[in-house]
Amino acid sequence: MNQGFFIQHPRQYLLAQVFFWGSYLLMNIVFVSAWSNLSGFALGIFAGLSLLLGITSHGLRALYHRYHQNCSFLQISVHLLWLLPLSALLVQLVLHALIYGVLQIAPAQAAGIQPVSVGSFIGYSINTMIMLMLWSILYLLRSELKKRRETEIAHWRDQARLREIELQFLRSQINSHFLFNSLNNVRALILEDPLAARQGLADLATLLRGLLQAEAKLTVPLREELDWVRGYLALETLQFEQRLQYEFSIDDSLLDAQVPPLLVQTLVENAIKHGIAGRRNGGLLSLRAQRLNNSEWQLEVENPAAELPALHQGNGIGLANARERLAMAFGTHATLDLQLGATVIARACLPC
Amino acid sequence: MNIMIIDDSRLARKELSGLLAEHAQHTIAGEAGDVQSALTLINDLQPELLLLDIHLPDGTGFDLLEQCDYTPHVIFTTAYEQHALRAFEVNALDYLLKPVTQERLSAALEKIVRFDTRQIDTAVPVPQQKNSPEHVFIREGERCHFVKFHDISRVIVEGNYVRIFFQSQSALLPRSLNYVEARLNPNTFFRANRQEIINLNFIDRIEPWIGDGLMIRMQDATEIISSRRQARELKQRMEF
Structure with a gap:
């Protein structure tokens, strides 16, 4: 618990106090009414008691607030053993003093009020103590739960932040090699084919914009994603030239289907990095999107395996990353599998 | 010096040879795009210096060096690769980040030329391998x-x-x-x-x-x- 609790929830706390001690007041009234006639003076006593208890519990709260953080359950219990009786005694002393004072001014009100005895004083005190104990248990339980929930939230927040940093780092790692190779290729192209160089720069701009925007969105239309992929492939063609061939086979009705940003791009990048880049004569990359039924569609990226697969094996981070983005967007409704062999197929099933 | 460029991207090779064209004292012996063809070419042409990309289709630049019968001077060229370069000890030779600037290339070439002159001063050259540096x-x-x-x-x-x-x-x-x-x-x-x-x-x-x-x-x-x-x-x- 921190100071913020009081500032953030004074209203909630106030309502809880009024409700708790109000109920106690009501209970007292109902109880006494059942036994005898409730005099106005008795009502005043009960109201005073509830008010005193409200104030005392507020004081207790300040104490709990201060010490509950650093004390174990046992320590708190031990302290409650003296704190609660003492508070109860104080409450009753003040109450009795008040009653005594009022009676001095208006003795007529004494009618129907039982005289004070040591036994009755102790009885009242025990009653008060039980109420304070009940209040304390509820309060401590609630703050303990709240504390746990907050710790948990903080933990998850930290985890999420960490993962975000991780992803950003990985993304920068994954793309930097490609980025600088592309810049280098475009640089050479400026002399060889200025028009193609201009196109290359435009593709690079589209792709960079996509990368920057992708962070903010959970999903994008397939149409948009394919634009990036085409730009990406055009740039990779500068690097691989005739070694990289590709074909698209896309069901037009799926162009508005949603995919996590850069999902297709990641799969295509993997196909090149771990497949085609590892073949001296390159190969054909196929990208397919087709409807499976009314609620599902399938995306496939197929490439021939590398000649020396060990050399071009990834660490699975790209794939794990893609799976995570799928899960964030579609929960368990989307899957992603990799089928290994002479040709490698990355296959994602997504909801329409 | 006789220089050989090894990079799987034709444009990257072209970029380097364009930069090297301004260095009249050096000649480009040949170009290769993968480890296998580079090995053959190195044996045929006996270059004194390799401008060597780390990522090649059928292996890495390190694989290539390991299989060479002799070790020419090497300048690694890479787009962005800290891991591979971290493998080197203090005795690492130079490496260039792509896109390569003319200044960086000139400096790297000069360093090797200086290194070679010093070698000739201190050590007697091995007769049968006149081109190979002593490493x-x-x-x-x-x-x-x-x-x-x-x-x-x-x-x-x-x-x-x-x-x-x-x-x-x-x-x-x-x-x-x-x-x-x-x-x-x-x-x-x-x-x-x-x-x-x-x-x-x-x-x-x-x-x-x-x-x-x-x-x-x-x-x-x-x-x-x-x-x-x-x-x-x-x-x-x-x-x-």
Whole structure:
């Protein structure tokens, strides 16, 4: 618990106090009414008691607030053993003093009020103590739960932040090699084919914009994603030239289907990095999107395996990353599998 | 210098050869796009310097160096690769980040030219390998070394390979002792017995040994026993 609790929830706390001690007041009234006639003076006593208890519990709260953080359950219990009786005694002393004072001014009100005895004083005190104990248990339980929930939230927040940093780092790692190779290729192209160089720069701009925007969105239309992929492939063609061939086979009705940003791009990048880049004569990359039924569609990226697969094996981070983005967007409704062999197929099933 | 460019991207090769065109004193011996064709070409053309990309379709630049019969000077070129370059020890040669600027390339080339002139001053060139610089590329696991010949204190057979000792380190080289002997300068290196080659500059002292042999004590306190036949040759070599 921190100071913020009081500032953030004074209203909630106030309502809880009024409700708790109000109920106690009501209970007292109902109880006494059942036994005898409730005099106005008795009502005043009960109201005073509830008010005193409200104030005392507020004081207790300040104490709990201060010490509950650093004390174990046992320590708190031990302290409650003296704190609660003492508070109860104080409450009753003040109450009795008040009653005594009022009676001095208006003795007529004494009618129907039982005289004070040591036994009755102790009885009242025990009653008060039980109420304070009940209040304390509820309060401590609630703050303990709240504390746990907050710790948990903080933990998850930290985890999420960490993962975000991780992803950003990985993304920068994954793309930097490609980025600088592309810049280098475009640089050479400026002399060889200025028009193609201009196109290359435009593709690079589209792709960079996509990368920057992708962070903010959970999903994008397939149409948009394919634009990036085409730009990406055009740039990779500068690097691989005739070694990289590709074909698209896309069901037009799926162009508005949603995919996590850069999902297709990641799969295509993997196909090149771990497949085609590892073949001296390159190969054909196929990208397919087709409807499976009314609620599902399938995306496939197929490439021939590398000649020396060990050399071009990834660490699975790209794939794990893609799976995570799928899960964030579609929960368990989307899957992603990799089928290994002479040709490698990355296959994602997504909801329409 | 005779320079060879090895990069899988034609445009990247073109970019480098464009930059090199401004250096009239250097010539481009050839270009290759993968490890296999580069190996053949290196043997044919005997370049003095490789501009070598790390990622190639059928291996890495390190794989290529390991399979070369001799080790030319190397400048690595890479787009963005910290991991591969981290593998190098302090004796790493230069590397260039793509896109390469003319200034960086000139500086790297100059460094090698300076290095070569110094080599000629201090060491007698090996006659049969006039183009090869006096160093060898060794990779052991993740660590790579360019070991200068004059830093090698001794070479010892270990199974089918040899272990090379240099600068208080050692590394395994997947070659035969005869192969290594053929490449080392015979004026400095001496075959002490069937198992070992030693660098004469690293000898601490020599003592007579049983059966007309010699016990050679190296500066790192290892003791090497030379057979009678080899001992006779050593005595001849050490005589003035």
